[in-house]
Amino acid sequence: MLSLTNVCLARRLHFGFVETASRSWCAHRPQRRHAATAAQSKPTQSVVEEAANVGAELARTFKLTDADHKRLRFQRNIGVSAHIDSGKTTLTERILFYTGRIGAIHEVRGRDNVGAKMDSMELEREKGITIQSAATFCDWTSVSPVTGEQEKYAINIIDTPGHVDFTIEVERALRVLDGAILVLCAVSGVQSQTITVDRQMRRYNVPRISFINKMDRPGANPWRVINQIRTKLRIPAAAVQVPIGVEDGLKGVVDLVRWKALYNQGEKGIDIVESDEIPAEVLELATQKRAELIEQIAEVDDEVGELFLTDQEVSNTQLAAGIRRATVSLKFSPVFLGSAVKNTAVQPMLNGVCAYLPNPSEAQVVAHDTSLPASAPPVSLVPAGAAPLVALAFKLEEGRFGQLTYMRVYQGSMKKGQLIYHGRTGKRIKVPRLVRMHSNEMEDINEIGPGEICAIFGVECASGDTFTDGSSTFSMTSMFVPEPVISLSIKPVGQETPNFSRALNRFQKEDPTFKVHVDQESKETIISGMGELHLEVYVERMRREYNVACTTGRPRVNFRETITQRADFAYTHKKQSGGAGQFARVAGYIEPMEADPETGKDTDFENVVMGGTVPSNYIPAVEKGFYEALQKGTLSGNQVCGVRMVLKDGGFHAVDSSELAFRLAAIGAFREIYKSTRPVILEPIMTVEVVAPVEFQSAVIGGLNQRRGTIVDSEVREDEFTAVAEVALNDMFGYSSQLRGATQGKGEFSMEYKTHLPVLPNVQIEIEEAYRKTQPQSKK
Numbered sequence: 001m002l003s004l005t006n007v008c009l010a011r012r013l014h015f016g017f018v019e020t021a022s023r024s025w026c027a028h029r030p031q032r033r034h035a036a037t038a039a040q041s042k043p044t045q046s047v048v049e050e051a052a053n054v055g056a057e058l059a060r061t062f063k064l065t066d067a068d069h070k071r072l073r074f075q076r077n078i079g080v081s082a083h084i085d086s087g088k089t090t091l092t093e094r095i096l097f098y099t100g101r102i103g104a105i106h107e108v109r110g111r112d113n114v115g116a117k118m119d120s121m122e123l124e125r126e127k128g129i130t131i132q133s134a135a136t137f138c139d140w141t142s143v144s145p146v147t148g149e150q151e152k153y154a155i156n157i158i159d160t161p162g163h164v165d166f167t168i169e170v171e172r173a174l175r176v177l178d179g180a181i182l183v184l185c186a187v188s189g190v191q192s193q194t195i196t197v198d199r200q201m202r203r204y205n206v207p208r209i210s211f212i213n214k215m216d217r218p219g220a221n222p223w224r225v226i227n228q229i230r231t232k233l234r235i236p237a238a239a240v241q242v243p244i245g246v247e248d249g250l251k252g253v254v255d256l257v258r259w260k261a262l263y264n265q266g267e268k269g270i271d272i273v274e275s276d277e278i279p280a281e282v283l284e285l286a287t288q289k290r291a292e293l294i295e296q297i298a299e300v301d302d303e304v305g306e307l308f309l310t311d312q313e314v315s316n317t318q319l320a321a322g323i324r325r326a327t328v329s330l331k332f333s334p335v336f337l338g339s340a341v342k343n344t345a346v347q348p349m350l351n352g353v354c355a356y357l358p359n360p361s362e363a364q365v366v367a368h369d370t371s372l373p374a375s376a377p378p379v380s381l382v383p384a385g386a387a388p389l390v391a392l393a394f395k396l397e398e399g400r401f402g403q404l405t406y407m408r409v410y411q412g413s414m415k416k417g418q419l420i421y422h423g424r425t426g427k428r429i430k431v432p433r434l435v436r437m438h439s440n441e442m443e444d445i446n447e448i449g450p451g452e453i454c455a456i457f458g459v460e461c462a463s464g465d466t467f468t469d470g471s472s473t474f475s476m477t478s479m480f481v482p483e484p485v486i487s488l489s490i491k492p493v494g495q496e497t498p499n500f501s502r503a504l505n506r507f508q509k510e511d512p513t514f515k516v517h518v519d520q521e522s523k524e525t526i527i528s529g530m531g532e533l534h535l536e537v538y539v540e541r542m543r544r545e546y547n548v549a550c551t552t553g554r555p556r557v558n559f560r561e562t563i564t565q566r567a568d569f570a571y572t573h574k575k576q577s578g579g580a581g582q583f584a585r586v587a588g589y590i591e592p593m594e595a596d597p598e599t600g601k602d603t604d605f606e607n608v609v610m611g612g613t614v615p616s617n618y619i620p621a622v623e624k625g626f627y628e629a630l631q632k633g634t635l636s637g638n639q640v641c642g643v644r645m646v647l648k649d650g651g652f653h654a655v656d657s658s659e660l661a662f663r664l665a666a667i668g669a670f671r672e673i674y675k676s677t678r679p680v681i682l683e684p685i686m687t688v689e690v691v692a693p694v695e696f697q698s699a700v701i702g703g704l705n706q707r708r709g710t711i712v713d714s715e716v717r718e719d720e721f722t723a724v725a726e727v728a729l730n731d732m733f734g735y736s737s738q739l740r741g742a743t744q745g746k747g748e749f750s751m752e753y754k755t756h757l758p759v760l761p762n763v764q765i766e767i768e769e770a771y772r773k774t775q776p777q778s779k780k
């Protein structure tokens with residue numbers, strides 16, 4: 001597991017800007033795509049220096065003005081992430097209500113049938129789950145724990161789905177956020193999906209505060225949850241509040257930093273009443289927990305550490321400043337408590353967002369200069385309003401008024417009517433309409449500055465694309481996109497209409513974890529995604545939004561293939577009889593490759609040809625052939641992963657060589673030596689977490705064992721237990737009805753992709769045989 005203190009300098013985004021002769025940020029041209037080469041990890045000294053110069057010049061030219069500082073200081077971009085059903089949407093609904101964004105609170109699956117504001121999709125409201133992350137903007141006047149003054153903040157909140165099938169939405173949100181609220185249930189504590197979102201937050205270095213929700217539930221135990229945060233998530237954490245009253249009697253919290261008792265009063269707890277008097281029944285606990293908080297901060301913050309070691313009093317303002325420094329530098333997570341549904345202690349948590357989470361200028365954002373070799377280290381961007389515009393399209397949505405593109409501006413400003421450039425294609429676009437999103441409603445604005453999030457209309461792009469003002473070009477990489485694990489065939493009922501492919505195209509553009517292809521053998525359209533629910537939601541959206549009812553085949557697991565050892569190749573592709581000839585020779589090796597922990601990329605092509613034995617204009621064709629060969633492994637016809645091809649040598653013919661010949665040579669070389677790499681078939685392994693009443697424990701464990709699951713963790717609480725197991729996805733079909741039967745409908749489970757592992761040898765033989773039978777030569 002990554003250490004939180006090991007904060008890598010490179011922050012979440014990688015851009016690049018094209019260097020012009022004078023570095024005047026003025027040449028507009030499409031981005032140069034870096035070839036994926038292994039050389040990326042080995043920059044030369046001069047490349048390192050060049051990148052450093054670019055960064056230094058950018059910082060020198062565009063200094064933050066007082067106006068920049070003022071705006072950034074009171075800006076927060078935060079996400080709300082958690083395990084499914086922890087209360088993220090309920091919490092966000094309160095935040096919107098208290099910040100005056102909505103006039104009334106509607107519950108998720110509430111009796112009024114309105115549904116929560118952030119669950120704007122009809123399906124979300126019906127199912128009571130969040131499918132798409134929604135962005136919303138609100139203002140909040142917070143009391144600073146450092147100065148005691150009131151300060152007005154502008155906050156962008158992204159409510160993200162908890163269900164693992166929609167994990168890409170969480171990735172997308174974290175990539176553009178500066179801080180997050182990690183919501184935990186006071187009874188269930190750290191759950192499997194909490195660990196997943198924690199991993200995602202680490203991947204993008206997002207500081208977080210924790211909110212232990214559901215403090216009103218019987219069995220709520222925040223201290224056990226804090227312990228789990230420390231041990232299971234390995235983040236130094238301590239409460240910054242203690243609860244006043246327990247379970248049903250929860251009345252408010254003691255703010256351990258400002259040393260005040262806080263109570264919610266008025267309708268829906270709208271007013272926060274502060275008192276200097278700490279109730280007698282919690283005074284001892286509060287004193288002890290404040291001491292614990294200071295001790296924890298002293299371990300991760302030098303200034304508080306110094307006071308602590310020299311036995312000096314740590315003042316409230318020193319403590320607040322220490323918590324802020326430790327949180328922003330990812331060394332600590334302050335823990336807030338409350339109950340969203342009972343409208344208790346949500347506002348103090350919101351004050352914590354303003355007090356302890358970073359503003360956009362504190363998040364280090366880096367860029368790759370694409371005019372330098374791909375190995376060049378990234379360069380820090382400057383969040384100055386006057387700097388050249390850099391904006392990232394992080395989410396697309398087909399709205400009532402056409403395509404809506406969510407953007408985060410990192411540098412410079414964007415105005416309505418301004419011309420912006422699409423980094424990848426170089427296309428020029430006029431910003432027709434600029435809006436701030438409030439779930440599915442919007443507010444027109446004329447300009448947005450660095451650190452802000454907005455949405456624009458009428459822009460053709462894919463999610464992850466970069467936009468500039470034309471004075472520089474940028475390229476973004478490395479959003480972690482997991483490979484789909486499950487597929488099913490889909491067919492419209494009756495005649496196929498253009499809406500069928502229109503819908504599939506749009507869904508693919510919006511969601512990189514949703515893929516569509518036509519199976520060459522069966523000619524069926526196959527959709528692939530992250531789970532049954534993920535695909536079910538798209539099938540349902542086809543019907544509702546595109547009026548295309550579909551039938552689907554049985555869900556199938558996405559197997560993959562990989563190699564286990566290196567093999568050398570030397571292959572000649574030759575066709576010289578009749579017509580134009582073809583000649584290409586390639587030599588080198590293929591070897592196993594581990595996935596990049598940041599991007600998930602696990603295939604690579606490296607060119608180390610010396611002396612032009614393969615002319616440079618044919619290298620991209622060899623690379624293309626290699627990636628084409630990976631599409632279909634010869635064992636089972638599934639995608640091959642975890643492979644690097646290194647091209648060392650080759651040969652060409654002045655007349656007969658062509659791109660086609662080199663592409664076919666790469667495919668031929670790969671197929672010829674594939675068997676000597678001892679390839680294996682991999683299957684997706686899932687982490688399955690089951691929560692059920694204790695009396696069903698043995699039935700649940702028995703059921704998981706029956707499915708060849710390995711129990712990796714279990715915990716028994718007062719009346720319920722949690723079991724965590726690793727089970728092959730192929731063995732999980734029909735589990736929900738089995739669990740329902742075994743627990744009288746009282747058990748719940750969540751499942752998320754963990755890894756791909758080799759199938760058992762006998763299963764491999766079966767899959768290989770079945771595949772061989774479908775191949776043309778074996779049919780003869």
Ligand SMILES: Nc1nc2c(ncn2[C@@H]2O[C@H](COP(=O)(O)OP(=O)(O)OP(=O)(O)O)[C@@H](O)[C@H]2O)c(=O)[nH]1
Nearest residue numbers: 084085086087088089090129130162214339340341
């Ligand atoms: N007892 C109690 N229940 C709560 C609290 N907050 C939320 N809930 C309930 O927990 C359930 C899930 O709440 P949601 O807000 O939909 O949770 P979520 O995390 O947004 O769910 P997904 O988006 O589907 O992951 C709902 O039935 C809520 O009413 C709380 O503070 N106390």
